Amino acid sequence: MIAFNLLVGVCLAYVALLFIVAFVAERRAIRGRLGWLRSPLVYTLSLSVYCTAWTFYGAVGYAARSGLEFLPIYLGPTLVLVGWWWALRKLVRIGKTQRITSIADLISSRYGKSNALGVLVTLLAVVGTTPYIALQLQSVTLSFSVFASGSNSGWSLPDLNATALWVAAGLTIFTVLFGTRNLDANERHHGVVTAIAVEAIVKLVALLAVGVFVVWGVGGGPSAVAETMRNSAIADTPINGGRWIGVTFLAGAAIFTLPRMFQVMVVENADERHLATASWAFPLYLFLMSLFVVPIAVVGLATQPVGANPDLFVLTIPLSMGQEAVATLAFLGGFSSATSMVIVAAIALSTMVSNHIVMPLWLSFQHEGATVSGDVRKVVLGARRLSIAGVLVLGYLYFRLTGGSAALASIGLISFTGVAQALPALIGGIFWRGATRKGAIGGLIIGFVVWMYTLFLPSFGPDGVMSAALLSEGPWGIGWLRPQALFTVRIDDPLLHALFWSMSLNTIVFLFVSTMTFPSPLERLQGAQFVNVFEHTNAGHxxxxxxxxxxxxxxxxxxxxxxxxxxxxxxxxxxxxxxxxxxxxxxxxxxxxxxxxxxxxxxxxxxxxxxxxxxxxxxxSVEDLMKVADETAQMMEYSNQLEAKSAELQRTARQLREANEKLTELSVQKDAFLSQISHELRTPMTSIRAFSEILMDEGSVSKDERQRYSRIIHEEGIRLTRLLDDLLDLSVLENGQVSLNEQPGSLRDLLDRAVAATSVPGDGRALRIRRNELAEAVPLFTDTDRLSQVFINIIANAQKYCDAKDPVLRVEVRNIGKRVAVDFIDNGQGIPKKSQAIIFEKFARLSDRNAAGGAGLGLAICREIMTKLGGAIAYLPGQGGAAFRVTLPLNKSATR
Amino acid sequence: MGRDVLLIEDEPNIIEAIRFILARDGWHVQTHSDGKNAFEAVRDKQPDVVILDVMLPGRSGFEILRDIRGDDAISGMPVLMLTAKGQSKDREIAENLGVSRFMTKPFSNTDVLAAVRDLVAQ
Incomplete structure (x- = not known):
């Protein structure tokens, strides 16, 4: 077996090689001799930071556990690069024209250079990426432990935590050295990219080597392996459609939103045309990376002891066969996968953290002069370096906290779901001018919170961060808030559940708030530049x-x-x-x-x-943009003022028009009224003049005639006087100049007075009045003179117009609700229906005027009086004869 | 030359005054105190001159005048219009309808008498 020292030695030698590669590339770049450094091949290979240790080791484990379900992780990026490469091209173009340094910068810049959004996306990226970095540390330490446990060469089991710490420290040094050597305006790191490309080749070669070895060296050739595959449990694993779609979506979204993918694809991109090559070459790379996953998984399941960790088959199969060279190569492949991811992620995150969190804080604590001195450069570099260290410390702490328990792939997908929250704001931002800062902030926050609540925090396991009770019962026992069954929707897979709710709520809030809010001028300007990037720029020409x-x-x-x-x-x-x-x-x-x-x-x-x-x-410049924004704001302000003024003018015009209409109507009424008055005055005056002229001619007039004509003149004089009195009375009442003389009284007394005033002594055709004096015992507090004027008018009308042979007027008193009603009903023919509506109008005399003896103003005056007294007078139809109802409010009629 | 006058007027006092003035001068005065059937009364009685009020119950003097001017048998009949509506607009309407003479109330007795004489003499 390989000695631990040898393994460490191989590692160090490999790292040294990477240092040299990075160093040489950096030197060439500084001297401007980029050459092959800018080739599409290097660009494509650098995209392979997508394939981390998770892909290198975890895909096999994933396949061993869930069959073909690992494929969507390759399928998503392939679909995006083949089908959506134009969207990526737009992203790259925007990145170049706007000098974008990170995904946080892009989103912040798109939405009016909002620092809040920058901080938000940075936080999201840090929280989403930390577990991923921990995952890489875990895979490296695990691979070390495989060599340790599989050996009987006597080297003691190294402390896993110490290994992780050493790896983290080593990566920090490398990243700081090559990631922050200088402050390139467009944030390119030629050395790092070249080293990543080398690592990409190493991991591909390593995985292919293991695959070839497994198929031909262990499995007994392709056909035998195919046979094993058919018999393996993997072939029987059912395909879960929802999960396939969900994971494909997540993996596709990751191409856009993973900070490290954004770094290599957009920020490090040297030439837009490289993307065209990558659009077919990178899927090919992914295809090769996935080619031997299933064979390794099935052979591993068939040959390795039950309970062996399938995540480590890539290492354990060659080791168990004694192929130490292959195993070491595989180890280096996994090491490459892990380190390349950590390095690029650390660079991307440190750029965000320093640009959006550290620098704004530092600037706010500084005096103004600092920004123009050379200090800033040092501060930025320091902030970057500290951020890199911070990111790796976070990753290490996460690794220590979780104890490396969870399966690799699940951590990866949790992380993917987290960073995918930036997708709506990103895609919306580059394709939809209506997207607003508030919409983006709202969507991101809700997506982030839902992701934390439904996936990230529960991922620490029951009683990890959330209590088991909270997971199963919901917070405070609220069932529909259960983290893994929001709104009681049953989605059994916690990942799909979280993905569904976080992405849909995120998108809905983003769209809704964007539609409801109005972007600031700067936002609109940026929005137009981003969405129309191809129209605004003509790269290269x-x-x-x-x-x-x-x-x-x-x-x-x-x-x-x-x-x-x-x-x-x-x-x-x-x-x-x-x-x-x-x-x-x-x-x-x-x-x-x-x-x-x-x-x-x-x-x-x-x-x-x-x-x-x-x-x-x-x-x-930004200053120019701000001036534009100010001007636009001023114009809008001015336009708003104009609009308000215009609305006011319209209102005034309408009021004037209404007033004018009213005046015109009043003028017509006045003309009609004057014409009526003229007629009413001229008629008695005609008689008076004619008869007085006759009387002046003494000779021809007999004594009887003289007497008769004198009486006519006298009567017409009285008629004129009464008319003038009525007119003045009405005028006073209508102009509201009348002052009421309110005093206590009784309804019965008032009726008595009215009846007495209208009785004509010795007139044979007397009107009989029937009353119910008991019901009339109603105390009143009102202008008694005015009220009796009304009663007198009504009774006098009955005397004049009631055409019954034996005229009778009934007076009935009743309470209707809070009012007292006095009805006057005679037994004549009544008033024809068509005339009922006009009897209260001025000069609305219906029959022969001499019989009436008035000018037709009586009822008009009554109506005015009753209105002044807070009551009413109305014609009461359907009573047989003419009937009038006078109503008074009881609270007025009762003693105050 | 006849001396028949038809007075169409609803105010009893005015009727009495005009009747007195004309009768004293030897005119024969018939009256009709309603707007309704006034035109028929003119056609039936064939007076030498018509004195016509404007505001009448049932039918206005303007309508009666239009009917008279529209009827071939009596269209040339002299019509003296008396009205208490003193607006110039009313005079225009009457003249457009072909009134022979237009006077406003109150009137001078001698003016009325002169007008009647004048109209019949023409």
């Missing part, structure tokens, strides 16, 4: 052609100034330059003039930014 530039400027100007004005402007400029047509040379003078013209419409900063963007000469 500047705006070299003057005419193309001018044409774009014209198109933009037409949108802002309108076609005619823009065309005139361009034509004039071209003429000034001695050119025909609409496309002048883009001289500084012309650009300055254009900018001024545009500034009139969109503001100076915006105009500068727009022209600068098309001409490509002036880059748009």
């Amino acid at each position: 500047g705006w070299q052609e003057g005419s193309a530039e001018a044409e774009d400027l014209l198109i933009m100007s037409q949108r802002i100034l309108g076609s005619d004005e823009a065309q005139t402007l361009f034509q004039n400029a071209a003429e000034t330059q001695g050119k025909g047509g609409f496309l002048p040379d883009t001289t500084p003078a012309f650009l300055a003039r254009l900018e001024r013209e545009l500034a009139g419409s969109v503001g100076a900063a915006t105009a500068h930014a727009m022209v600068g963007q098309i001409v490509g000469r002036a880059s748009i």
Whole structure:
């Protein structure tokens, strides 16, 4: 067996090789001799950080436990690279044009450079990645222990924790050395990437070697292994459709959201075209990596003792066959897988932590001067290095806490689900301009919380972080809050359950909040730049052609100034330059003039930014963007004010229109009223004038005639007086100038007074009035004079108009609710239905005016009086004769 | 030349006054105190002149005037219109309908008498 020292020696030699590779690549990069370092092959191989120790060892274990279910982990990335490579290309393009340093930076930048989002995604990434780093440490220590336990060479079982600690320390040193050697503006690490590519080759070769050995050396050739596979339990393992879809989705999402994948795919990308190669080469790599997984698993199950950990078959099969060289190679492959993942993840996480957490904190504690001195560079490097150490310490602590108990693959999927929470904000951000910062924050928080609650915390096992009772009964016994059966939905697989709820709630909140909220100007600007990245940039080709530039400027100007004005402007400029047509040379003078013209419409900063963007000469700084945002905000503020003013104007206009309509109506009413009054006044005056002229001509008038005509003149004079009295009375009542003289009284007394006032002594055609004096004993507190005026008017009307042979007026008193009603009902013909509606209007006299002897204002006055007294007067139909009901509120009629 | 006057008026006092003034001058005055059937009364009685009020119960004087002017047998009959509605609008309406003379109440007795004489003499 291999001695422990030898194994450690091989390890150290391998690490030394990596150091050299990284060092050489770094030197070449510094000297600008990149050459093959920038080849698509290196790029593709660097993508293999996707295949960690989990893939290297765990896939076999996964296959041994669950059959073909390990395949979706390869299927997801393959689908994304083949079918969605255009989305990745967009991501890469955005990364380049916006100088994105991490996925946290991308999301923060997209949503208006929101630091809150940066912190949120960083936290998510750290929490989601820490278990994964712990997993790598675990796999390395486990592989060491395999060699230790399988040996009888006398080397004592090394302390697993100490091994993990040493590995973590070694990785920290490597990552710090090559990950933070310098501060490249675009965060590329040529040395690290090259070393990762070498490791990619090592792990592929190692796994293929083990596979070849297992198939031909142990299994007895392909056909024999195929036979073993058919007989193995793996072949019988049913395919769980939900899990296949879920895991495929997770693995696909991981390509977008895993911090380390983002690092190698977007940040370290040197040329967009490399992605085209990777889109077929990386799936091929994955295919080769998965080729021997099932054979190794079945042969392992068939040859290894029952209870052997299938996660370690890659090591244990060659070891048990005495093939130490193959086993050592396999060990190096696993070591490569683990270290490459940890190194890249540590770099990616440290960039996020230092940029989004450490630096903002440090800056907020500094005086302003610090940002312009050289201090910042050192601080950034220090923050990076500390962050790398911090990330690895976290990973180590997690490894110690969980004790390396859980199966490798499950930790991997938990981690995948966690980082997948960034997917809606990411995909939404690069394809949907309507996505807002609040939507992204809301979605991320809910997704993160649900993931923690339903998957991450329960993963520590019953009584780990959550008590067993909480897991089975829900918090405070609330069943529908059970972490693994939210809302009582039964999804047996905790992973699918958590994936379903976290992703759907995340997406729903993201979409809903985005739709409901309004993005800030900066957000909208960033959103447009991200979503339309292919329209905004033309990578590799500047705006070299003057005419193309001018044409774009014209198109933009037409949108802002309108076609005619823009065309005139361009034509004039071209003429000034001695050119025909609409496309002048883009001289500084012309650009300055254009900018001024545009500034009139969109503001100076915006105009500068727009022209600068098309001409490509002036880059748009954050200050420019902020100015644009300020201007937009001011414009919106101004526009809001205008809108408010316009609404106010509309309101005023409507009020004026209504007032005008009312006045017009009043004017019509007034004309009709004046015409009526004129008629009512002129009629008696006509009689008076005619008869007085007759009387003045003394000779021709007999004594009888003289007497008769004098009486007519007298009567008409009285009629005129009464009319004027009524008019004045009504005018006072209608104008509300009347002051009520309220005093206590009794309804019976008032009726007595009214009856007495209307009795005509000696008139044969007397109206009989029937009353019930008992019911009339109602105490009142009101203007008794006004109320008796109403009663007198009604009784007098009955006297005038009741056409019965033996006219009778019944007066009935009753309580209706909180009101007292006095009904006056005569036995005449009553008032025709069509006239009932107008009797209370002014001059609404229905029959021959002389019989009435009034001007038709009586009931109108009654109505006004009753309104003033808080009561009412109404015609009561269906009583046989004419019937009027006077009602008074009882609280007014009762003694106060 | 006849001296028959038909007075269409609903105010009894005004009827009495006009009757007195005209009778004293030797006119024969018949009256009709309702808007309804007033046109028929004009057609039946064939007076030499019609004195017509505007505001009448049942039918307005304007309508009666229109009927008179629309009937071939009596369309040329002189019509003196008296009204208590003193607005210029009413005079316009009456003139458009072909009134012979338009006077507002209160009137001067001599003016009425002169108008009646004048209308019959034409």
